[in-house]
Amino acid sequence: xxxxxxxxxxxxxxxxxxxxxxxxxxxxxxxxxxxxxxxVIAVCFSSAGFAQQHLSKRYQTGKNVRIELxxxxxxxxxxxxxxxxxxxxxxxxxxxxxxxxxxMDESLxxxxxxxNRGRGDVGDVNFKLQVPVSSSVDLETRRGQISVSxxxxxxxxxxxxxxxxIELTNITAGQVVxxxxxxNIFFDGEFSTGGTYEFKSTKGDIxxxxxxxxxxxxxxxxxxxKIALGEFWxxxxxxxxxxxxxxxxxxxxxxxxxxxFSGQITFLRK
Amino acid sequence: xxCEKCQELIHDLLDGTLSRADEFTLxxxxxxxLDCQSVRQDLSAxxxxxxxxRGEYETPPNAQALWLRIRNVVEAEAATVKxxxxxxxxxxxxxLFGRSWELSLxxxxxxxxxxxxxxxxxxxxxxxxxxxxxxxxxxxxxxSNINERVFQRQQVxxxxxxxxxxxxxxxxxxxxxxxDRNLQVIDAAVTxxxxxxxxxxxxxxxxxxxxxxxxxxxxLLKEFSDL
Numbered sequence: 001x002x003x004x005x006x007x008x009x010x011x012x013x014x015x016x017x018x019x020x021x022x023x024x025x026x027x028x029x030x031x032x033x034x035x036x037x038x039x040v041i042a043v044c045f046s047s048a049g050f051a052q053q054h055l056s057k058r059y060q061t062g063k064n065v066r067i068e069l070x071x072x073x074x075x076x077x078x079x080x081x082x083x084x085x086x087x088x089x090x091x092x093x094x095x096x097x098x099x100x101x102x103x104m105d106e107s108l109x110x111x112x113x114x115x116n117r118g119r120g121d122v123g124d125v126n127f128k129l130q131v132p133v134s135s136s137v138d139l140e141t142r143r144g145q146i147s148v149s150x151x152x153x154x155x156x157x158x159x160x161x162x163x164x165x166i167e168l169t170n171i172t173a174g175q176v177v178x179x180x181x182x183x184n185i186f187f188d189g190e191f192s193t194g195g196t197y198e199f200k201s202t203k204g205d206i207x208x209x210x211x212x213x214x215x216x217x218x219x220x221x222x223x224x225x226k227i228a229l230g231e232f233w234x235x236x237x238x239x240x241x242x243x244x245x246x247x248x249x250x251x252x253x254x255x256x257x258x259x260x261f262s263g264q265i266t267f268l269r270k
Numbered sequence: 271x272x273c274e275k276c277q278e279l280i281h282d283l284l285d286g287t288l289s290r291a292d293e294f295t296l297x298x299x300x301x302x303x304l305d306c307q308s309v310r311q312d313l314s315a316x317x318x319x320x321x322x323x324r325g326e327y328e329t330p331p332n333a334q335a336l337w338l339r340i341r342n343v344v345e346a347e348a349a350t351v352k353x354x355x356x357x358x359x360x361x362x363x364x365x366l367f368g369r370s371w372e373l374s375l376x377x378x379x380x381x382x383x384x385x386x387x388x389x390x391x392x393x394x395x396x397x398x399x400x401x402x403x404x405x406x407x408x409x410x411x412x413x414s415n416i417n418e419r420v421f422q423r424q425q426v427x428x429x430x431x432x433x434x435x436x437x438x439x440x441x442x443x444x445x446x447x448x449x450d451r452n453l454q455v456i457d458a459a460v461t462x463x464x465x466x467x468x469x470x471x472x473x474x475x476x477x478x479x480x481x482x483x484x485x486x487x488x489x490l491l492k493e494f495s496d497l
Binding site: 072142163223243262 | 440441442444445448449451452455456459462463466475476478479482483486489490493494496497
């Protein structure tokens with residue numbers, strides 16, 4: 001504030017403010033103002049209608065449950081918890097999306113593809129599933145990431161038809177299949193005796209992190225010659241000019257197949 | 271018991287009309303002869319299939335009359351052939367055509383098995399002949415075989431591609447982009463494998479990669495065809 005009261009201040013309006021004031025004073029604008037407000041309210045309500053939908057359900061199961069999930073687009077996260085029940089949470093991008101999970105005996109089937117046939121594009125549906133530790137999971141999506149952690153069931157299958165990373169953490173299963181076209185695959189777990197493990201990507205890195213005492217027969221192929229067996233390499237491995245490695249680690253009690261067209265294959269020790 | 275006799279008796283065995291003594295002799299032979307065992311399994315499967323599907327196919331209103339008409343036509347044609355041949359005595363062929371062919375189901379089945387065996391033998395002989403080609407011609411031959419195989423797979427792929435194209439307009443732009451991008455990646459893998467195989471037709475890694483890439487492409491198209 002100015003202490004000198006005799007001094008006169010002249011406040012000059014900015015051109016923008018002046019324009020706005022003159023506009024508000026004009027009769028046509030004043031007439032159309034209620035419509036503008038109504039439009040804004042309508043837009044607000046309609047956007048609320050288009051907001052994401054949520055679905056959350058619980059299913060009582062036994063310990064050895066099988067979960068089959070066929071998604072079209074969106075992420076899938078599966079993790080275990082210490083309860084004999086499944087908790088399914090889904091976030092649907094589109095209000096058209098429709099999900100009808102089916103529980104049959106000891107299995108839960110969610111088929112977004114089937115449930116939305118003829119409904120057009122249903123956008124992303126993101127899933128989070130909490131399942132018993134010894135569950136078997138079979139997950140598919142046309143597009144999107146798949147993440148599975150802390151599962152000790154009979155089998156884990158993660159299939160992304162196009163692009164999306166696959167992350168399998170702390171997995172102990174007799175059968176593991178992970179496949180995508182574009183995207184990385186990360187497996188962190190153990191190979192069970194007599195188990196089969198298949199990892200396949202066309203364009204992406206495949207990283208396998210297993211204990212040092214793992215025993216398996218490996219067939220690893222990469223035309224790009226990017227295969228790093230690290231501590232698991234031994235003199236018994238046969239190779240064809242670095243594009244394919246075939247050999248046993250330990251007594252080769254489980255079978256591991258890794259195929260990567262243009263990315264890196266890496267074996268890490270836990 | 272020899273294989274020929276054994277295979278004649280298998281039909282009766284399956285029909286359950288064999289005497290105990292013959293059945294014992296036949297089973298003794300079957301325990302020792304893998305070929306005859308295989309024939310029995312095949313026949314058993316065919317007869318089993320026919321029995322389990324009995325009644326599923328519509329029969330004509332008067333099957334007996336229809337069969338008699340067919341037989342008359344066949345016999346009439348055979349008679350015409352005999353006249354045209356102007357041969358005073360029956361030739362082997364005329365005898366063959368003139369015969370009434372009333373085959374039981376096991377006989378029909380064994381005839382089918384014989385045809386399958388014949389085709390298998392011809393295939394094996396064909397493959398061996400390819401294997402005995404001079405080494406200078408082998409790479410070209412193999413390359414053309416690969417191209418031919420790829421061409422055949424491509425026909426199937428094209429069918430599914432057309433189906434995908436029909437549905438593509440319904441997808442979101444993001445989904446279309448994703449699909450196209452991934453198809454390009456797989457196509458690049460196919461092309462790279464093919465180029466490598468054209469350079470070195472014996473390269474089994476490239477062949478494996480080519481097969482897997484083509485399988486992936488087909489799987490991708492199939493999955494997106496009903497989207």
